[in-house]
Amino acid sequence: MTPNALNFSGGPGALPPIVLNQTRDAIAALPETGLSVLGMSHRSDWFRAILDEAERNIRQLLGLSDRYAVTFVQGGSSLLFATIPMNFATDAYAPPEYVNSGYWSSRATAEAGRVRACRIAWDGQRGGYRELPALDRLDVAADAAYLHYVTNETVEGLQFAEPSRAPSVPLIADMSSDFLSKPLAADRFAMIYAHAQKNLGPAGVTVALIDREMLARIPGDLPHILDLRTQIAHRSNYNTPPVFAIYVLTLVTRWLRDDIGGLAAMQRINETKAQRLYGTLDALRDAVAVHAALPWRSRMNAAFTFGDERLDRAFVDAAGERGIVGLEGHRSLGGLRASLYNAVTPEAVETLCETLTEFSVQRV
Structure with missing residues (x-):
């Protein structure tokens, strides 16, 4: 991709x-x-x-x-x-x-x-x-x-x-x-x-x-x-x-x-993407911290961190080698952020999740 x-x-x-x-x-x-x-x-x-x-x-x-x-x-x-x-x-x-x-x-x-x-x-x-x-x-x-x-x-x-x-x-x-x-x-x-x-x-x-x-x-x-x-x-x-x-x-x-096919179909796609990403982040357990408390997690933006600025930067670099861009967190919060807007495909989310898992195994 x-x-x-x-x-x-x-x-x-x-x-x-x-x-x-x-x-x-x-x-x-x-x-x-x-x-x-x-x-x-x-x-x-x-x-x-x-x-x-x-x-x-x-x-x-x-x-x-x-x-x-x-x-x-x-x-x-x-x-x-x-x-x-x-x-x-x-x-x-x-x-x-x-x-x-x-x-x-x-x-x-x-x-x-x-x-x-x-x-x-x-x-x-x-x-x-x-x-x-x-x-x-x-x-x-x-x-x-x-x-x-x-x-x-x-x-x-x-x-x-x-x-x-x-x-x-x-x-x-x-x-x-x-x-x-x-x-x-x-x-x-x-x-x-x-x-x-x-x-x-x-x-x-x-x-x-x-x-x-x-x-x-x-x-x-x-x-x-x-x-x-x-x-x-x-x-x-x-x-x-x-x-x-x-x-x-x-x-x-x-x-x-x-x-x-309309907004109901778009919602189903977005919920699938969010479930896949948060499922991956939660599976990494203590290696990753999601900023939002569970009941209020956004289906559009997942803010998270590996808990160390050096690791966060290293993950941005590792993701970049797979062609993934735009993961830097907002300047006011730092960390990492993956935005799952409408045009982000399930396939792209799958690539991100695979990269998260591989990085966690190798570096964390």
Whole structure:
């Protein structure tokens, strides 16, 4: 297998081979236009059709109703960390509440706090971000503007189960690293957002699904570019959008729909991959430590360590000899991380597991 096939990076993540091939051809010339996708106008009929298809595919994959607006924005989740409270945390409501469950949720909380005072509904920092709370048991003010959480913490390898019911306040979720990895009861959320560079394509575009009832909260004095109604009203084409990233996202949604067979099939594949990897890590016993406590282990990102920085580096080198890339842990945590995003194949995971076992026997 090529390094593209053995890419376990936390982001940008692996892309399906069929999408890579289609993208390569489109960079030279789109079959529909004869022009490179990199030179296509965002005002062209071709791109309008791509935007429409991207939205249609996402709605079909999720079974998403017209209650939700679908828009494609720029700036990644990092920009939305600030614009969400600007749009929805008005003085008519109590402060928004945040679940601080890892590196990225702590970033979201800090940015929101620069806009408006926030309340921490749960904080996992003291425990080293190794476990998660039950969302339906959190003590959240009845008049809170919203409750925000990150569904999958890529750095620490933690993943929430989907809430069993809609909470009493609007629920907003950053799903950047597990969006479209499994079916989703979207109607339990007031807003879902996800940047592309995990499961959806290259960086540059962020998908936002917004309950239209939330739009009435938005104050009228926001700069137009920060007002989410602007993006919706202009159908994701207010200012020059990332045409290339949205095109690749559309190819990925076609792949999920046509080649994989939908999100239930994708979930089965992802669960098989995660079971194989965690089974291997657990079989190594004391040689390897998985960061996340067992009930909250992520099916998207496994963070682990051999307990010695030299051994971790040696394993990265050994894996590299097999063509495996992207195993370095996040700079804030160190250690190792294997990301099992949608395009990572079971065969690639099998190669990683064989390498882990061989390395453990030889070096640990």
